[in-house]
Amino acid sequence: MGRIKKKGTSGNAKNYITRSQAVRKLQISLPDFRRLCIFKGIYPREPRSKKRVSKSATPSTTFYYTKDIQYLLHEPLLNKFRDQKALAKKISKALGRNEVSDAARLEKNLTPRLRLDHIIKERYPTFVDALRDLDDALSMLFLFANLPSTAEVPPRIIAKCQRLTLEFEHYLIRTHSLRKSFLSIKGIYYQATIRGQDILWLVPYRFVQRTGGDVDFRIMATFVDFYTTLLSFINFRLYTGIGLVYPPRLDAKSEEQGAELGAFQLESQGQSEASTAEEMVESGVNAKAQAEADRLLAVSEPEDTTLPPPGIDEPTDEQTTEGEPSSTALDTFAPIDPHADALLQPSLTADAQTAGQLFEAFTFFLSRETPRHPLEFILKAFGCKRVGWDTSLGEPGAYCGSEDDKCITHQIVDRPDIPLPSPPLTDGEADADDEDDGVFVRRHNERVPGRIYVQPQWVWDSVNAGQLQRPDLYAPGATLPPHLSPWVKPRKGEYDPTLSLAEQETVAEAEDEDVEDELEADQALNGASEGEEVEGVRGDKEARQLENELDEGDDLEGENGMDVELAASEDEDDAADKAEVDAVGEDWGGFSGDEDEVDALTRHNQSHQAELEAEALGRTVQSTPADPKKAAREAAQARRARAEKEAQEDVERRKMMMPRRKRKMYEKMVHSNARKDEEAEKLRGKRRKIEKAAVKRHGMA
Structure with a gap:
């Protein structure tokens, strides 16, 4: 008999740990545990089966990897959190004894300072890794830079976020790294390319912000602490990479007056070293310090002042920092297969020189x-x-x-x-002041x-x-x-606002639009004034009455001996019908012809038979002339419907030969494409209405 395993000692139950167990193992409070997980980048995990992972009868909701919690046991910040807890106890005891001054002194002198430098180095071993994770950091810092100062968001945090974001914008201005921007409802989106990495962030509009009570600013403040440290490292690396001094000089007076970007003064490293050396010489230092200043001045000056030989361009800042060539010539990629999809070609919009x-x-x-x-x-x-x-x-x-x-x-x-x-006033209309000055004032x-x-x-x-x-x-x-x-980027079949409706609407939509235009034209004709309609109806009645009188006169004259054309015999009618049928039969291509032509022939025969029956009974038949445009449109619709039906039948036959899994996948794809087509059709319909309304507006104007 094998050894009986104890529950919760192997498998998923050993790989996962609950949040309460992790807090007890680290011996810290729940808020400190949250802060530590945010700093270290450890997030909850969702196991496949909570029943197998949970060690209790009631399944827990939050789980972490056991190895992640063991990794946190060696974190130096744990000692800082314990020191903060011990200091909080001392301060509470001093306040309990009404020793306010001692409590303030303890808080001022003994508050431990949290440094996150080692965490930045652990989470981002290379500079490119830090740039890839900069999207959320910039969005959060720009958000806090535009918030009003409250009890949850102190002014110190807002000023720090503003300074770091403005320093980052100065780097983008200096290197022309900004590529795209978009105005949205949420704010302004920006995209920059730094060291080959595309960075996208959101900046809110500068409206009056109202912070609600349902937002937990403690968690957001924890992220801000981490992101400010990260952006400080990145700004330092970016500035030193292009030869600038970090941090740049900040003019406090200009900042108070709202200068923003103009409050910073960028300096190159050579200029700063030269200014430092000059200050040392003017202050009257000893010979050793003066020699050091001379060395700094010599280093700051360029060694070779000659111009480069002809045919060799001077390297730009972008080339020296990122190693990219300054030439704007781009390669073109041609597909080998002529029937293949077109390859995306590089664009000049991503060039720093063109952007500058x-x-x-x-x-x-x-x-x-x-x-x-x-x-x-x-x-x-x-x-x-x-x-x-x-x-x-x-x-x-x-x-x-x-x-x-x-x-x-x-x-x-x-x-x-x-x-x-x-226009300027004439001499007679000009005022005395204008005449004296002789200058036209806008x-x-x-x-x-x-x-x-x-x-x-x-x-x-x-x-x-x-x-x-x-x-x-x-x-x-x-x-x-x-x-x-x-x-x-617009895809094929989707709505593209940059194209006209004629270039992207389907054949059915174009025909429906023509029908709507005809209906609107008919309604416009029928919507004339009532006086015109009454006169038209009265004129029609008088014309019919006059025609009936003429017909009666012709009948009377025929009875008195006038030559009257008699009706044709039945044999002649049959011969005429046969001749018409033969004439139509010559145009008809047989059974392989179009169904719409057969329907047109049937309608013609039926109308002719109705005329014959009415003539035999002595009635008058008003033949309505067929509209050639309407007949052609109906024929085109019938042909299109027949082609769609044949294509659908062909697809159904092919689907019967497909495996069940591929058939389901194909049906999903068809369903998603149909939804996209419906959305595109709705957008085109809205645009069509807007354009028609604009045309009517201009016509009325």
Whole structure:
């Protein structure tokens, strides 16, 4: 008989551990356990069978890997958490004895400081690993940088997040690493490429934020502590990689006045060393220190000042830091099989040199109603060095603060149409002041001649397209084109807002649209004024009455001996019918012909038979002329329905030969494609209605 195994000593029961067991094993509180797991990157796990893992009668809800908890036993932060717990007991005892000063002294001097440097090195062994995990960090830090200061979010945390995010934006501006941006309901999405890694983050709009009570800021603050340490490491590595001093100098006065990006002063490492050496010489140090200063000055100066030989380009910052060539020539990939799908070709929009030259030749002025910080950041990241704004948005760091500056080439506004300046007054109408000055003064809220006015969306669309868009489409007061996400590429069969309806609608939708247009035209004709309808009906009645009188006169004259054409005999009618049938039979291609032509022949014979019967009974038959367009449309619909039916029957026959698993997979695929087609059809229908309403509006105008 084998040895009996004890329950919970092997298998999944040994590989997993509950949260309460982990807390007891680490001997820390539950909040500290949560903080430690966030710092170390350990998350709960979901076993396949909770009954096999649980050691109690009631299955637990949260499980962790046993090896992860054993890994936490050797964490140095555990001692810090225990020191915090011991200090909290001392402070509570001092407050119980009413020793407030001693409690404050203990909290100020004995509070342990948590350092997360070793955790950053453990979780990210290489710099590329840290860049790959930067998306969530940037989104969280930009969120806290825009929050108001409350009891849960102290001002110190907000100021730290603002400083780190602005330092990161300065690096993107200096290296032109920003690639795309998108305005969404949640906020502004940005994407940058650093060391070959695409980083995407979200920045909220600067509205008044209201923090609710249902948000646990303790857990979010734990993530912020970890992310601030991570971004500090990354900023240091990025700045030193391009030869800049980290941290950059911060002008406190400019920051108080709202300079934001303009409050930082970037310096290269050579300049900082030279300035340090000059300060040492001016302070009158000894000879040894002066020799050291001379050495630093010699190191900071370039050794070779000669120009490079012809034919060799100087390396750029992007080339020296990332090892990428500065040439803009791109390889093209051609498929071997001509029937294969087209390969994606590299785009010039991902080139740092191209991005740095997009707005380089322009001078922008931001009106007071536009968002200053996002526009300033994007314009500077794509090469613009001259950005000014209204004084109400803050003066420090602006290239120009007056809207009347003549060097401005583009002005970004977000208001209705701005009128053109009124022509100058004549000599008789001019005022005395104007005559004395001899200078025409532009009125408020008028355009400046020779300047391009665009809405803010023009900047984002130009950045995403990699080239400047037409400014007339983004003029003040104009209906803007759709702002599409640069990360969503339209697929075949799906709705594409960039194409017209005629290029992507199906044949059935086009025919339905034609039918709707005809119905609307008929309704427009029938919807005339009541007076016109009454006169038309009265005229028709008078015409019928006159026609009946003429017919009666013709009948009377025929009875008095006039020549009257008699009705044809039955034999002649049969011969005529046979001739018509033969004539139709020559056009008909036999049994292999189209079914719609057979139906048309049947309808023709039936109408002819009805005319013969009415003529035999002495009645008048009003023959309705057939509409050739309607008949052609019905024939096309019948052919399309027949082709769809044959294709469906062919698919059903093929499905019968497929295995059950592949048939189910195929049905799922067909169902998902049908849903996508329905959504695309709905979107096209909405666009069709909008375009028709716009056409009617313009017609009425």
